[in-house]
Amino acid sequence: MSDAAVAEAFARWQANNPEPTTELHYGNPFQLLAAVVLSAQATDKSVNAATQTLFAxxxxxxxxxxxxxxEIAAHIRKIGLYQSKARNLKRLAERLCAEHGGAVPNDRAYLESLPGVGRKTANVVLNTLFGAETIAVDTHIFRVSNRMGLAPGKTVREVEDRLMARVPKPYRRHAHHWLILHGRYTCTARRPQCNRCLVADLCGYPEKSVPPQPLTTEET
Incomplete structure (x- = not known):
């Protein structure tokens, strides 16, 4: 994709959804952090079901x-890797309570030092809570970036770095969520919905489907 096409794609996503946000349910910064930790290799729907009782x-x-x-595991046992996640969540909570009075600090290095928190989780928290211009590359964003020719790369970090270089600054604040939602609901893994894609004409995917054209009078 050319720079002009990239800018146009984000302009369309912005016009369609000016204030995108996470689909994880949370009521405070700690709950967002916990939900993102739990979301690794799990769907947002399953995490929301688990945290509804856990956060209560x-x-x-x-x-x-x-x-x-x-006790933590009893609430999240339907989520993948729930035992290790329960252990990480308890240790993470203990550290936040002891070291920051339970607050979630706006500090990448500290966040990445917490149990169960890696760069992707820290990027989500920094972006959603603190408005940082970060992009957390999950499976959806990795697929979309490579498929569209937006920011192709062989590793998650390579795609992240290329996205940060290619996404125009006015769109970086919400780029993370626009790309996730695009991959989750339109540019899906098995059957991309090219016929209803806002940016199909800009996309560099060579195998994108073309919406069927209506038959003319002569053909009916």
């Missing part, structure tokens, strides 16, 4: 720290 009994870091791993 432990709505903040300090109350979460008081739960045992088994």
């Amino acid at each position: 009994v432990a709505p903040d870091a300090c109350s979460m720290a008081q739960l045992s791993e088994a």
Whole structure:
């Protein structure tokens, strides 16, 4: 995709959805951080179902720290890797409570030092909570970036760096969510919905489907 096509694609996504946000349910910064940790290799829908009961009994870091791993696991057992996630969530909550009074700091290095938090999770938190111009490359964004020719790369970090270089600055604040939503609902893995894609004419995907044309009077 050319720079002009990239800029036009983001302009269309912005016009269609000016204030995109995460589909994870949360009521405070700690809950967002916890939900993103739980979302690794899990759907947002399954995480929301689990956190509905978990956050009811432990709505903040300090109350979460008081739960045992088994108690946390009981709420999230339908999520993949729930045992290790329960362990990480308890340790993460304990550190936040002891070191920051339960607050989530606007500090990448600190966030990435927490159990279960890597660069992608930190990017989501920094972007959603603090408005940082970060892009968390998940499977959707990785696929979309490569398929469209937007920011092709062989690794997650390579795609992230190329996206940060290619996305025009006015769109970087929300680029993360526009790309995730595009990959989740339009540019899907098995059957991309090219016939209803806002940016199909800009996309560099060589195998994109063409919407069927209506028959003319002579052909009917």
